[in-house]
Amino acid sequence: MLRFFRRVPELTLLILLAGSSYAAMAIFSNLPSTEVLSGRFIVGIIVASFLFSVAIAIVAVIAGIGGGVLFTPIMMGFTSIDTLIIRATGLVVAMFSGLISTGPFMRRGLSNVRIVFFCAVPISVGAMAGAYSAVVLSAYMGQRGDAIVRLLLGLILVFIAAMFIVGGAKSEYPEVKHVDRFSQRVALGGAYWEESLQKRIDYLATRSLLGLFLFLAVGFTGGFFGLGGGWAVVPVLNMVMLVPLKVSAACSGVLLAIGNAVAIWPYILYGSLVALFVVPWMLGQVIGGIMGAYILARIKAGFVRKVLIVLIILTSIKLLTRGAEGLFGFDIPVV
Amino acid sequence: MTVPGNDGMPQTDATVPPEQTRPPVALSGIIYGECVYWLTIVGSIVAMVGATIAMLGVKNYLDPSYVFSAIWEGKSTTDIWEGAVGQIPRGHWYLPRLGTGDGLAMFGLALGVFSVIPGMIGAALVMLKRKDTVFGVLALVAAVLCITACAGLIQVPE
Numbered sequence: 397m398l399r400f401f402r403r404v405p406e407l408t409l410l411i412l413l414a415g416s417s418y419a420a421m422a423i424f425s426n427l428p429s430t431e432v433l434s435g436r437f438i439v440g441i442i443v444a445s446f447l448f449s450v451a452i453a454i455v456a457v458i459a460g461i462g463g464g465v466l467f468t469p470i471m472m473g474f475t476s477i478d479t480l481i482i483r484a485t486g487l488v489v490a491m492f493s494g495l496i497s498t499g500p501f502m503r504r505g506l507s508n509v510r511i512v513f514f515c516a517v518p519i520s521v522g523a524m525a526g527a528y529s530a531v532v533l534s535a536y537m538g539q540r541g542d543a544i545v546r547l548l549l550g551l552i553l554v555f556i557a558a559m560f561i562v563g564g565a566k567s568e569y570p571e572v573k574h575v576d577r578f579s580q581r582v583a584l585g586g587a588y589w590e591e592s593l594q595k596r597i598d599y600l601a602t603r604s605l606l607g608l609f610l611f612l613a614v615g616f617t618g619g620f621f622g623l624g625g626g627w628a629v630v631p632v633l634n635m636v637m638l639v640p641l642k643v644s645a646a647c648s649g650v651l652l653a654i655g656n657a658v659a660i661w662p663y664i665l666y667g668s669l670v671a672l673f674v675v676p677w678m679l680g681q682v683i684g685g686i687m688g689a690y691i692l693a694r695i696k697a698g699f700v701r702k703v704l705i706v707l708i709i710l711t712s713i714k715l716l717t718r719g720a721e722g723l724f725g726f727d728i729p730v731v
Numbered sequence: 732m733t734v735p736g737n738d739g740m741p742q743t744d745a746t747v748p749p750e751q752t753r754p755p756v757a758l759s760g761i762i763y764g765e766c767v768y769w770l771t772i773v774g775s776i777v778a779m780v781g782a783t784i785a786m787l788g789v790k791n792y793l794d795p796s797y798v799f800s801a802i803w804e805g806k807s808t809t810d811i812w813e814g815a816v817g818q819i820p821r822g823h824w825y826l827p828r829l830g831t832g833d834g835l836a837m838f839g840l841a842l843g844v845f846s847v848i849p850g851m852i853g854a855a856l857v858m859l860k861r862k863d864t865v866f867g868v869l870a871l872v873a874a875v876l877c878i879t880a881c882a883g884l885i886q887v888p889e
Contacts, residue, residue, distance in 0.1 A: 499768025
């Protein structure tokens with residue numbers, strides 16, 4: 397453990413600075429209490445947000461999903477914070493773990509820069525279209541339309557989780573039996589060093605044109621729901637384009653950062669991000685993201701698959717229940 | 732276990748060369764990764780300093796007690812900004828307020844978000860120089876999308 401912190405001095409520096417910062421806040425902060433919150437409680441919220449964010453980031457980076465999939469449902473379910481603030485902060489949460497894991501993933505060749513740029517444009521374009529479509533659909537169909545789409549999305553996620561379960565270990569290092577002509581031309585392939593096996597893994601993506609259109613759809617659903625797209629990027633890369641699971645998870649993290657970078661600027665420029673509330677979440681993502689990136693390089697691909705299955709199932713349950721609640725007008729407690 | 736070879740076709744363990752060496756990493760990927768990584772770290776440190784200054788009550792644009800209480804109560808961003816400073820900010824409002832804790836914190840956050848732009852441009856230049864034209868152009872297109880958003884040309888859906 398100590399060797400790890402010596403190898404990544406910037407992580408050690410960030411942890412020390414964060415610790416000093418929050419200690420200084422706890423000791424020297426003299427915030428006046430309001431009717432709603434005391435000064436001490438505010439500092440407590442900040443520290444708790446930071447620690448929770450670190451945990452979310454580690455799990456999210458390992459699974460290749462954005463932390464928004466965990467952050468947004470929990471915050472919407474257990475707090476009365478305004479949904480726009482949650483959505484905007486969720487984008488930061490989804491983005492920063494991907495941003496910080498970009499360095500370690502690219503250095504190790506775990507993330508393929510050609511795959512990233514191949515997918516970044518359709519995801520970004522799809523995200524913008526999805527965000528605007530959400531507004532239009534809401535205007536025409538209101539809550540009912542939103543509930544129907546969430547139900548459908550939840551069902552799709554259940555199907556994807558089932559594919560991962562049924563697919564078993566084959567999804568960790570998919571066998572590519574045939575590479576189509578388009579895929580051969582774009583040549584989305586490469587190699588990386590699998591630490592857990594101590595061997596080189598070569599790969600070449602197939603069905604790239606189908607993947608291109610699916611990434612448009614992934615971006616669209618991400619922009620529509622504000623959930624980010626990591627939960628869908630990994631299945632498209634791994635199960636459709638047959639990219640190894642760890643590479644899929646790594647590329648997903650990097651892609652989320654690019655896709656969310658487009659979506660997040662309007663929230664910054666229109667005051668929807670409140671800096672003091674967002675910063676502890678951002679810091680947690682950065683610190684947890686670095687840890688998660690190094691863990692992903694070393695753990696077995698099978699563990700990644702299991703984490704992903706659990707997270708997809710949890711997300712699908714949340715989507716299905718929210719869809720059912722919106723469509724049939726009842727409230728399902730707890731979930 | 733079978734692994735795909737460089738031609739995309741599966742190979743059995745028996746045909747995999749016994750001396751497996753670590754594969755080289757693409758320079759464009761390293762440039763993109765290092766740019767994003769270090770700018771994000773610098774942005775995080777700046778944001779941390781800004782938040783500390785704000786919470787210690789040195790100099791702020793918004794009152795932290797009011798902001799957290801309003802958020803906890805479930806108030807909208809419109810209500811929070813209008814209650815705090817009388818108006819909703821527009822554009823890069825934090826740039827003229829880097830002397831305040833929350834202005835500096837937002838600058839740090841924005842620096843992290845901004846990091847993908849120089850990263851993509853740097854990676855694109857390397858790809859174009861190495862005649863990897865299609866992917867170099869894709870990287871530039873993605874950078875242009877981000878620049879468009881940063882310049883405020885994409886409106887937030889309400």
